[in-house]
Amino acid sequence: MDRLSLIGLLVAFGGILGGQLIEGGSADILLQGAAFLIVCGGTLGAVMVQSSYKVFVTGVKMARWVFVMPKHSTQKLISQIVAWSSVARKDGILALESHIAQNREPYVKKGLQLLVDGNSADKIREVLEIDNLTYEKFQFQSARVWESAAGYSPTIGILGAVLGLVHIMQNLSEPSKLGAGIAVAFISTIYGVGLANLVYLPIANKLRSLIQQDMVMREMLLDGLIAISSGENPRYIESKLKGYIS
Numbered sequence: 001m002d003r004l005s006l007i008g009l010l011v012a013f014g015g016i017l018g019g020q021l022i023e024g025g026s027a028d029i030l031l032q033g034a035a036f037l038i039v040c041g042g043t044l045g046a047v048m049v050q051s052s053y054k055v056f057v058t059g060v061k062m063a064r065w066v067f068v069m070p071k072h073s074t075q076k077l078i079s080q081i082v083a084w085s086s087v088a089r090k091d092g093i094l095a096l097e098s099h100i101a102q103n104r105e106p107y108v109k110k111g112l113q114l115l116v117d118g119n120s121a122d123k124i125r126e127v128l129e130i131d132n133l134t135y136e137k138f139q140f141q142s143a144r145v146w147e148s149a150a151g152y153s154p155t156i157g158i159l160g161a162v163l164g165l166v167h168i169m170q171n172l173s174e175p176s177k178l179g180a181g182i183a184v185a186f187i188s189t190i191y192g193v194g195l196a197n198l199v200y201l202p203i204a205n206k207l208r209s210l211i212q213q214d215m216v217m218r219e220m221l222l223d224g225l226i227a228i229s230s231g232e233n234p235r236y237i238e239s240k241l242k243g244y245i246s
Contacts, residue, residue: 002069062139074216084224093116124222153192153193160185164185
C-alpha cells in the first residue's frame with residue numbers, strides 16, 4: 001500500500017472540506033447527486049468514446065497501481081541475471097532452458113528463449129526492443145485514459161452548471177425550487193475542476209512514473225541478456241547493471 005497517495009488524497013479533500021467549514025458553510029451542500037452524475041457520467045462516456053476497449057479496460061485496472069504499486073526489485077533482478085550468467089558460463093547457454101519454465105513473466109521467458117535458441121546479441125536486442133516499444137506505447141495509451149478524463153471533467157462541469165441555470169430559469173415562478181438548481185450549477189463546476197486536478201491528473205502522472213520504472217527494469221533485463229549472449233564475466237555484468245540503481 002502506497003501510504004503517500006492515500007495521505008495525499010485525504011489532505012486534498014480534507015483541505016477543501018475544512019475550508020468550507022471554516023467559512024461557515026455546510027458539508028452537506030457539497031454532496032449533490034445530480035451534479036456528481038452529470039460530471040462523472042459525462043466524463044466516463046467521453047473517455048469511452050475516444051478509447052478502444054482494451055486500452056480503456058487496461059487504464060482503469062492500472063488505477064490500482066496508485067495505491068498498490070507493482071513490485072520492482074532491481075537488486076533481485078540483478079541477482080537473477082548474474083545467476084543466469086554464472087550458469088551459462090559454467091554449463092553453457094543451453095543450461096538456461098530449465099529456467100524458462102520457472103518464470104511467469106512473458107517478457108523474461110521470451111528473452112531467455114531467444115538466448116537459449118542461440119540467437120546473436122544483435123538479434124536478441126532487435127526482437128526485445130520492438131517488444132519494449134510496443135509495450136511502452138500501449139501502457140502510455142492506457143495511462144492517458146486518466147489524462148483524458150482530466151481534460152473532459154472541467155468542461156462537463158461547466159455543462160452541469162449550464163443545466164443548473166436552465167433549471168433555475170424554468171422555475172423562476174417557484175422560488176422553493178431555485179435552491180436545487182443553483183446548487184447543481186455551482187457544485188457541478190466544483191466536481192469537474194476538483195476531480196480533474198485532485199484525482200485524474202495525479203493518477204495519470206503517477207502511472208506514467210510507474211511505467212517508466214517498469215521500462216527501466218525491461219532495459220536492465222535486455223542489457224543483461226545481451227551481456228550473457230556475449231559471454232561477459234558475471235562480475236562485469238553485475239557492475240554494469242548496478243548502474244541502473246540510483
